[in-house]
Amino acid sequence: MVALVIALALFFDFTNGFHDTANAMATPIATGAIKPKTAVALAAVLNLVGAFLSTEVAKTVSGGIIKEGSDGIQITPEIIFAGLMGAILWNMITWLKGLPSSSSHALFGGLIGAAIAGIGIHSVNFESLMQKVILPAIFAPIIAGGVAYLCTKLAYALTSRHDAETGSKLTQKRGGFRTGQIFTSSLVALAHGTNDAQKTMGIITLVLIAAGTQQPGSGPQFWVIATCALAIALGTYSGGWRIIRTMGSGLTDVKPAQGFAAESSTASAILASSHLGFALSTTQVASGSVIGSGMGRRGTTVRWGTAGKIALGWLFTLPAAGIVGALTALLVKTGVGGVVIAAVAGTAAVTYMFLHSKKSHVGHHNAVEVEEAGAAVRFRKKKALAVSRANDKPKGDL
Amino acid sequence: MKWLELVQVAGATLVAAVTVVVLYALGVRLTAIAGDVSERKPAWVRPLAYVCFGLCGLAVLFGLYLIIPYFSK
Structure with a gap:
């Protein structure tokens, strides 16, 4: 059972990786700052590095939401198994739809559903749930959106250039932001590694403690850190092109200066939080x-x-993953047969969704319309040419 | 409720992102001025642009230094 849960946790880590590649790499791909394949490779490496940098988050993951420990209810590997099942299935469904949904919410939802079905409603600490999941979900987009809005305004205000005498627009030369995007998006990927790989480490450590093979209260072991880092890097490299398409060009058309501002805000918010x-x-x-x-x-x-x-x-993530988690927990409760049925059904569902995704293939070649990026580049060159001509004109003409 | 922490996170996010974006935008602007062909411009424009990019990089590195426990312990 423990081995099964660890395998499932690593698979969740993998889906987490390809689900969240978009967060870091959608905007640079959309503006043409980095080539799609290079972008996912870069993100994968930085996720790997990020996962090793800090294990602070792993120590606190899921802590408090489900009452655990000596005075609370003992969380069993079975409950974690059911919770992971819910999280993975929801991740796969949202990926198929190209929706950027929170992998952490899927994980929490799955665990909560499984705990309610497997142990009872009293096992969930609702105050902690409110504080750790619901409120951040409301404030995260507001904080990040507000900061990104301000940064975009600032970036455009600082780089807008007008001729002092005529007031006509000079060339803006904002191409420099494209280079900057390489660094900011790398920072987001790094932040993702320090953040999300930790959740799986926390889960596996929880299982090991529950199974009695590790001292309670100790941090994740080295092989856990290494395999989790590897799983999330592999997932990132395989690239969630569907979600990249939604984030990169589905929400708004992203220009380099915007991308730079958005990524700086994202990285700051994740790391600060x-x-x-x-x-x-x-x-x-x-x-x-x-x-x-x-x-x-x-x-x-x-x-x-x-x-x-x-x-x-986002609204559906918590309850949907919770329902799958709860159903799995009920199945698992019936005994070994239930575990086998749940495992087989889960694998079948994942395989079906994977095969279904093949029908309408979204890959690195068509994730973001290439014509758009091409047009942007041509546009920039033409403008630069016009201005260099204007600059060449003798002063008397002005 | 952890309102104080929420305000802290929002504040830190704002300060960090604005610092990076302002420095980088200034760098971009100065590079653009330095790249103009015929306008009269002081010689320090391009070096100043590089200083801006450098400060921006330093700000990022300082942020990383703060959050990686290995260094700040």
């Missing part, structure tokens, strides 16, 4: 930033229809 103890979801922060940066540039429209669909997905 995970180290000041008010955990925000990576996905929600990133989506909020993209929308905020879309509102910050004049002449950009935010596609609120898509935004609404994403928000709806």
Whole structure:
């Protein structure tokens, strides 16, 4: 049972990886700052590095939401198994729909559902749930969106250039932001590694403690850290192209300066939150930033229809993963046969969704419309040419 | 309720993101001025642009230094 749970946890880590590649790499791919394949490779490496950097989050994961420990209810590997099942299935469904939903919420939802069905409603600490999951979910997009909005405004204000005498617009030369995006998006990938790989480490450590093979209260062991880092890096590398498409061009058309502002805000928010103890979801922060940066540039429209669909997905994440988790927990309770049925059904569902995804293939070649990026580049060159011509003109003409 | 922590996170996010974006945007702007062909411009424009990029990089590194427990312990 323990081995099965660890395998499932690693698979969840993998889905977490490809689900969240978009958070870091959707905007640089959309603006043409990095080539799609290079982008996912970079994200994978940085996720790997990030996972080793800090294990602070792993120590506190899931702590408090389900009452555990000596005075509470003992959480069993079976409950974790059921919770992971719910989380993985919901991750797969949202991936198929191209919705950027929070992997952490899926995990929490699954665990809560499994705990309610397997132990009882009293096992869930609702105050802690409110504080750790519900409120951050409301504030994450607001904080990130607000900061991204402000940063986009600032970036455009600082780089807008007008001729001192005529007041006509000079060339803006904002191409430098494209280079900057490589660094900011790398930072987001790193932040994701320090944040999300930890959740799986926490889960596996929880299982090991529950099974009695590890001292309660100790941190994750090295092989746990290494395998989790590897799983999330592999997942990231395989790339969630469907979600990249939604984030990169579905919400708003992203220009380099916007992308830079959005990514700076995302990275700051994730890193600040995970180290000041008010955990925000990576996905929600990133989506909020993209929308905020879309509102910050004049002449950009935010596609609120898509935004609404994403928000709806967030609302459903917790209960949907919870229901799957609860059903699995009920199955598992019936004994070994139940575990086998649950495992087989889960594998079948994942395989079916994977095969179904093949029908409408979204890969690195068509994740973000290439014509758009091409047009942007040509546009920039033409403008630069016009201005260099204007600059060459003798002074008397002005 | 951890309102104080929420405000802290929002504040830290704002300060960090604005610092990075302002420094980088200034760098971009100065590079653009330095790249103009015929305008009269002081010689320090391009070096100043690099200083801005450098400060921006330092700000990021300082942020990483703060959050990686290995260094700050």
